[in-house]
Amino acid sequence: MQRTLPQPTPETQHFWDGCKLGELRLQRCAACDETYFPPRPFCPQCGSRDVEIVTASGRASLYSYIINHRPRPDMGTAPHSIAVVTLAEGPRMMTNIVGCPQTPQALTLDMPLEVTFETHGEIALPLFRPAQA
């Protein structure tokens, strides 16, 4: 079954273009230095339109999650994590934690993570796995 996928908009296209290139792109305000997500063409902190696209390190830590025991049909049949991670640069984002058992024992809060991209046709989704280093 086809995975539910995002439909990029002009304001978010750079983010999804970055994912296809293996880059996690955030935005930073030139006026107040705020780094923010999700994408928008102005700073949500101070309102300045003078913002730039920056490439994040891809490092994150596990902020919170659930293990969904009733997966949506496009997510397969096995229980899987739906998580929120805190990026090293500060913003948080929803994702799935992959590359480890989907169990409370394997998924411990604050564990270090790194981004990995999973390609679905024209979209590459940013997922996170336990940090290798």
Add this chain to the structure above:
Amino acid sequence: MKPKTIAIVGAAETTRLGRIPDMSVIGLHADAALNTLADAGLKASDIDGVATAGESPVAIAHYLGIIPTWVDGTQVGGCSFMLHVRHAAAAINEGLCTTVLITHGESGRSRVGGGGGFGGRGGSSLMGQFEAPYGVTGAPSMFTIPALRYMKTYNVSEEDLAWVAVIQREWAARNPRASYRDPITVGDVLSSDMIAWPFRKLMCCLVTDGGGALIVTSAQRARDFPQRPVYVLGTGESVETPMVSQMEDFTTSRAFRVSGKKAFDEAGITHGDVDHLMIYDAFAHLPIYGLEDLGFCAPGQAAGFIRERNTAPGGRLPLNTNGGGLSYMHSGMYGMYALQESVRQMRGIAPAQVPGAKIAVSHGVGGMFGASGTIIFTNEG
């Protein structure tokens, strides 16, 4: 409307008009809003009221970084904005907010974006792009996500969550209209089906059918009606974000805190004055967040407060006395049933009536901690 009490001090359109294929609906809202803020010499932090149609005011407030004490999402077609001005006038005159931003954006020609109305998860909405791809299936897989961070921060266990459901079932047992009335134990809750770890079925609200309605009029007219009047003593509301992943802090709801504080300030009461409390319990962690964010308990103390039977029958703060969304009923937007129980308690006719109750607080949530409303009632005129 009292003539000449209200003025427009900022007005602007989007930077461009005509054909704008490089901006989505929410982008057009924001462009117009930023131009209007500049026109007025204001920043987003100066705004405490948001009205909009098409997009949800929750989404607009979050996108722009506004913390409102009043929102209006009235959507009745093209004249929505005239109604917003009128509603804003009433809100400002009533002291619900001071400075309202009314936004519009529509990609009528290019059809870019959209679908961001309340609860909208269309593929181009922010939720559609940045939450839906990860398998969220509605409230059980979204509303629950913050809880684990709370549990780790305050050393709260799955047993603590289970106690919320057990004690609310005790209230439901006293209510002939409750969907589930048989007593349950912590063991029953912890052995019920796993839905979204750490949440099991009995920690999740019911899914039932029903409805409710209210009639509101002036206190002056109220004594002409057959029922005992229930007076509104204080009110609050706020919104935070349509995306649960973007809450400021997973251990507390900003919308709850802003809404609750405004209601208590308006009412001029202290927490010790409250005889009866309703906190919208879509899931077992909601009463815990509510007790803390409304100020009844210090951060991290609410689970113990519940477990020690302070909110149970015979306790000093009767909570969710109809059985709540966990045991009474939950049709999807449960706030109406919380209000109905508050009104019954203030009329003195509730099945599990709190003897002599004079002040009742009814606190609701919308979306996944996205919005909040608080109404404080009294039966003393």
